[in-house]
Amino acid sequence: MSEVQPDEHKIFELLQALHKEIGPKFERCAGMTPTRFRLLQELYRISEISQISLQKLLEIDAAAVTRHLKGLEENGMIARRNNPADNRVTLVSLTGQGREHINAYRENKTEFISDLLNGFNEQERTVLAEMLTRLQYNINLL
Amino acid sequence: MSEVQPDEHKIFELLQALHKEIGPKFERCAGMTPTRFRLLQELYRISEISQISLQKLLEIDAAAVTRHLKGLEENGMIARRNNPADNRVTLVSLTGQGREHINAYRENKTEFISDLLNGFNEQERTVLAEMLTRLQYNINLL
DNA sequence: CCTAATTCGTTGACCCGTCAACTAATAATT
DNA sequence: AATTATTAGTTGACGGGTCAACGAATTAGG
Numbered sequence: 001m002s003e004v005q006p007d008e009h010k011i012f013e014l015l016q017a018l019h020k021e022i023g024p025k026f027e028r029c030a031g032m033t034p035t036r037f038r039l040l041q042e043l044y045r046i047s048e049i050s051q052i053s054l055q056k057l058l059e060i061d062a063a064a065v066t067r068h069l070k071g072l073e074e075n076g077m078i079a080r081r082n083n084p085a086d087n088r089v090t091l092v093s094l095t096g097q098g099r100e101h102i103n104a105y106r107e108n109k110t111e112f113i114s115d116l117l118n119g120f121n122e123q124e125r126t127v128l129a130e131m132l133t134r135l136q137y138n139i140n141l142l
Numbered sequence: 143m144s145e146v147q148p149d150e151h152k153i154f155e156l157l158q159a160l161h162k163e164i165g166p167k168f169e170r171c172a173g174m175t176p177t178r179f180r181l182l183q184e185l186y187r188i189s190e191i192s193q194i195s196l197q198k199l200l201e202i203d204a205a206a207v208t209r210h211l212k213g214l215e216e217n218g219m220i221a222r223r224n225n226p227a228d229n230r231v232t233l234v235s236l237t238g239q240g241r242e243h244i245n246a247y248r249e250n251k252t253e254f255i256s257d258l259l260n261g262f263n264e265q266e267r268t269v270l271a272e273m274l275t276r277l278q279y280n281i282n283l284l
Numbered sequence: 285c286c287t288a289a290t291t292c293g294t295t296g297a298c299c300c301g302t303c304a305a306c307t308a309a310t311a312a313t314t
Numbered sequence: 315a316a317t318t319a320t321t322a323g324t325t326g327a328c329g330g331g332t333c334a335a336c337g338a339a340t341t342a343g344g
Binding site: 290291294295297305306309314 | 315316317318319320321322323324325326327328329330331332333334335336337338339340341342343344
């Protein structure tokens with residue numbers, strides 16, 4: 001029942017190692033960090049949204065959102081304005097440049113992921129996705 | 143050939159999300175960060191080692207090693223001494239307390255991983271390990 | 285032998301995430 | 315209506331990683 005194969009520890013280490021590789025490589029392909037790319041993608045879909053909602057979508061800390069937006073604003077990727085109906089909330093939207101970036105790099109991201117999964121046939125991809133989902137489920141119980 | 147299923151993007155996001163969950167949960171079980179635990183485990187096996195070798199084992203930046211060791215030294219987990227045969231190198235070893243920590247928490251780590259993989263039978267674990275290895279291989283080509 | 289190159293470790297600056305403390309604005313309660 | 319609670323966002327400090335610059339020790343070469 002509670003026999004532990006060496007495989008288990010290896011899986012743990014693979015997950016760690018994998019993550020460390022993915023970030024930098026992704027950035028080289030997508031022109032920005034995974035999180036920032038995801039942020040822009042959400043804005044692309046949604047057009048305008050409050051920071052708090054964005055934060056919940058991205059599932060990162062509010063402080064991180066603030067700082068990402070600061071950076072992206074300086075790069076001209078996003079714009080912020082006050083919500084006239086509620087002066088606590090800041091509404092965020094893509095600029096033309098941000099939109100362009102997504103359009104220009106969406107393909108790269110897809111190719112990146114495609115390369116990552118190179119050699120996986122459809123069935124294997126399905127199995128992998130399912131297994132990762134199970135891991136996520138398990139970890140949420142801890 | 144280059145058809146991209148939504149699954150692919152989902153796998154990418156699962157990997158990211160998974161990693162974010164694992165760190166903090168692991169720490170709750172093992173009494174320290176995954177990297178630091180790994181560091182102590184290596185010392186446990188090897189008894190005494192130079193920082194540079196440790197760095198290569200852990201595959202993290204030398205600066206990170208320096209800082210982890212600083213922290214672990216303050217916690218009384220490890221000790222450092224100069225290599226009299228080469229004054230550039232610092233030799234690192236576990237203290238009794240560090241050894242105790244590993245002994246006390248090794249079981250917890252194993253159980254953590256076991257819980258993470260709860261519901262995976264042996265064959266599934268093998269498949270998962272193999273798939274993650276393939277991902278790692280793929281990413282190293284990028 | 286003395287100078288040049290390499291190696292080891294540290295430090296500082298940065299990125300990305302966390303949490304905790306705080307301000308400002310709105311909502312709720314009394 | 316005034317006070318209290320809640321909400322949105324920012325900021326500072328911290329942990330963990332990166333890279334780049336540096337000093338000290340050692341090794342290699344002219």
